[in-house]
Amino acid sequence: MFMNADVELKLNNVYALPDEAVVRFDNKNFIFRIKGSNKYEMLEVKTGDTENGFTEITGDVNFANEQFVTKGAYNLLMVLKNVAEDE
Numbered sequence: 001m002f003m004n005a006d007v008e009l010k011l012n013n014v015y016a017l018p019d020e021a022v023v024r025f026d027n028k029n030f031i032f033r034i035k036g037s038n039k040y041e042m043l044e045v046k047t048g049d050t051e052n053g054f055t056e057i058t059g060d061v062n063f064a065n066e067q068f069v070t071k072g073a074y075n076l077l078m079v080l081k082n083v084a085e086d087e
Contacts, residue, residue: 015063016054021070022047023077031057032069032076040069040076 022045023030033041048056057063069076 015057022055023073034067
């Protein structure tokens with residue numbers, strides 16, 4: 001007989017976003033801050049632990065009173081990079 005278990009050793013309060021909100025591009029991790037209607041700012045971030053579908057965001061990102069893209073970040077990255085290459 002065997003058992004799978006998650007054992008929580010310590011509790012930390014961290015900033016985290018769904019895994020789908022973090023995209024990897026040029027060996028760096030990015031998230032998108034919502035700046036307005038169809039306006040986004042791409043922010044490079046460092047990531048920490050990933051657990052239960054969420055990724056810890058470390059570094060200098062101010063989460064207070066900010067909104068971030070949580071779904072479709074990869075699609076947004078492709079749209080932004082294709083527009084930048086066309087110009």
